[in-house]
Amino acid sequence: MTRQDKAQLISDLTEKLKETDHFYIADTSGLTVAQINKFREMCFNKGVEYKLVKNTLIKKALENVDGDYSSLDEVLKGTSGIMFVNETANAPAKIIKEFKKADSNDRPKFKAASIDSDLFIGEDQLGALASLKSKQELIGDIVTLLQSPAKNVLTLLQSGEHKLAGIVKTLSEREN
CATH class of the missing domain: 1.20.5 (Single alpha-helices involved in coiled-coils or other helix-helix interfaces)
Incomplete structure (x- = not known):
């Protein structure tokens, strides 16, 4: 990937982060291609956009967004996928929990979420996020x-x- 491609990707990701109030970061490493396709389909059906993005590009995009996201640096290691949702803040959490239950797998691992600029970090936050009520x-x-x-x-x-x-x-x- 060229520098120009990376700059464009960072710019696109920054715009996406600015226009959405809620995003989740999850680790889908260890899933088979069929499992990832199933996970992506679940996301699509629930109106959640899922993208696999390099951690450094996520960090650079977050630097361009208002707010302090420096505490996410500790979770931006390994494989990271970012999930965007506009309406229902708990939809990605429900998808992750549902996928884990249906597939009897510990993946995808929930890393962090930003809900209206509040940060939720760690797998132990997933249950609380899934039980949040929508507006x-x-x-x-x-x-x-x-x-x-x-x-x-x-x-x-x-x-x-x-x-x-x-x-x-x-x-x-x-x-x-």
């Missing part, structure tokens, strides 16, 4: 919580409208 799920939960008290009040009023009418009538008669 849409959180909004749905909030709407449900907000609707719940109103529904309860309406249900009580409707079920006891005869009782309520009787109580109001009794109170109005007492005052006379």
